[in-house]
Amino acid sequence: xxxxxxxxxxxxxxxxxxxxxxxxxxxxxxxxxxxxxxxxxxxxxxxxxxxxxxxxxxxxxxxxxxxxxxxxxxxxxxxxxxxxxxxxxxxxxxxxxxxxxxxxxxxxxxxxx
Amino acid sequence: xxxxxxxxxxxxxxxxxxxxxxxxxxxxxxxxxxxxxxxxxxxxxxxxxxxxxxxxxxxxxxxxxxxxxxxxxxxxxxxxxxxxxxxxxxxxxxxxxxxxxxxxxxxxxxxxx
DNA sequence: TTCATAGTTCATGAACTATAAAAGTAAATT
DNA sequence: AATTTACTTTTATAGTTCATGAACTATGAA
Numbered sequence: 001x002x003x004x005x006x007x008x009x010x011x012x013x014x015x016x017x018x019x020x021x022x023x024x025x026x027x028x029x030x031x032x033x034x035x036x037x038x039x040x041x042x043x044x045x046x047x048x049x050x051x052x053x054x055x056x057x058x059x060x061x062x063x064x065x066x067x068x069x070x071x072x073x074x075x076x077x078x079x080x081x082x083x084x085x086x087x088x089x090x091x092x093x094x095x096x097x098x099x100x101x102x103x104x105x106x107x108x109x110x111x112x113x
Numbered sequence: 114x115x116x117x118x119x120x121x122x123x124x125x126x127x128x129x130x131x132x133x134x135x136x137x138x139x140x141x142x143x144x145x146x147x148x149x150x151x152x153x154x155x156x157x158x159x160x161x162x163x164x165x166x167x168x169x170x171x172x173x174x175x176x177x178x179x180x181x182x183x184x185x186x187x188x189x190x191x192x193x194x195x196x197x198x199x200x201x202x203x204x205x206x207x208x209x210x211x212x213x214x215x216x217x218x219x220x221x222x223x224x225x226x
Numbered sequence: 227t228t229c230a231t232a233g234t235t236c237a238t239g240a241a242c243t244a245t246a247a248a249a250g251t252a253a254a255t256t
Numbered sequence: 257a258a259t260t261t262a263c264t265t266t267t268a269t270a271g272t273t274c275a276t277g278a279a280c281t282a283t284g285a286a
Contacts, residue, residue: 010127013200015244016120023202035263048245050264069253069262084197087126089136128274149232161275163234182232182283 006086009079012059017044018052022061025075032074034067119199122192125172130157131165135174138188145187147180 013019021038033041039049053073056062061080064073126132134151146154152162166186169175174193177186 007127007129007132010123010132014120014123014127017244019120019123036261039263045246046263047247047265051244051246054264066252066263069260071263080200084200087193087197130274147232148234152233158276159233160235160277164274164276167234179233179283182230184233 006083009059009061009083012055012061015052015055017042017048018056021049021052022056022075025062025073026077026080028075030074032064032072034070034072035064036070038073119196122172122174122196125168125174128165128168130155130161131169134162134165135169135188138175138186139190139193141188143187145177145185147183147185148177149183151186 013022020042024038024041025033035046035049035053038044038053039046042049044052053062053064057064059079061076062073063076064071066072126135133155137151137154138146148159148162148166151157151166152159155162157165166175166177170177172192174189175186176189177184179185
C-alpha cells in the first residue's frame with residue numbers, strides 16, 4: 001500500500017459516522033447491508049450517508065452492487081488487511097510476520113444469497 | 114477502546130506528515146527520536162511539527178520525555194495495539210483472536226544511548 | 227547574566243470537510 | 257404512463273483543519 005493511500009484509508013475511517021457505518025458492514029459480514037438499512041440504523045439522512053459512503057467507497061473500504069431498487073454494501077476485508085499490514089510494518093524490529101494480522105471472515109450461513 | 118477514542122486515534126494518523134512522523138518513531142523503536150531529528154528528516158518547520166506531534170500526543174500514540182534541551186519522542190505501541198484490536202473486532206465471525214495482532218517490539222541494541 | 231539551542235504557543239488566512247435541502251436518476255409497482 | 261421507493265448528485269452554508277511567521281519558554285554553555 002502506498003503511503004498516500006494508507007492516509008486516504010485512515011481519513012475515510014477517521015469520522016464517527018463513517019467508522020460506525022464501516023463497522024456495521026464488518027459485523028454484517030459477507031451478506032452486507034442495504035444503504036437504507038445503514039441509514040435506519042445510524043439515523044442519518046440519505047444525502048449525508050451517501051456522501052460518507054462515497055468516501056468509504058473511494059478509499060476501497062466498501063464495495064456495492066445494485067439489487068433491484070436498493071444498493072447492497074459490503075466491507076472490503078482485503079483493504080482493511082492492507083491497512084493493518086501497513087500500520088504494523090517495521091513495528092517489531094522489522095519482523096512483520098509476528099504482528100501483521102489477516103482477517104478472512106467466513107459467511108455466517110452458506111444458505112444466504 | 115471507546116468508539117470516540119478510536120476515531121481520535123484514526124484522525125491523528127490520517128494525515129501525511131503525522132503518519133510519516135509516527136512511522137519514523139515506530140521504526141526508531143524504543144530508542145525514539147528527538148523532535149529536532151524528526152523535523153530534520155521530514156523537513157517540517159518546527160511549529161508545524163509541534164502541532165502535529167500534539168495531535169499524536171493527545172491521541173496517546175506518542176509519549177515524550179525531556180532530555181536536556183531536546184525532547185525525545187517514542188511511539189506508544191499499546192495504543193496502536195488497541196486500535197488494531199478495535200479495527201479487527203467482530204471481523205471474523207466474532208472470533209477476535211484469529212485476527213487481532215499484538216506488536217511488542219524489542220530494543221534494537223542495549224548499547225546505544 | 228548573557229547567549230545559543232530546542233521546542234512550544236499564538237494568530238490568522240487559505241484550504242478543506244460536514245451537513246442537509248432540493249433536484250435528479252433508476253427500478254419496481256400500479 | 258404515472259407513482260412510489262431507494263438512492264445519488266448538486267449546491268449552499270457552516271464549521272474545522274492546516275501551515276507558518278512571530279513571539280515566547282526552557283535548558284545548558286560561556
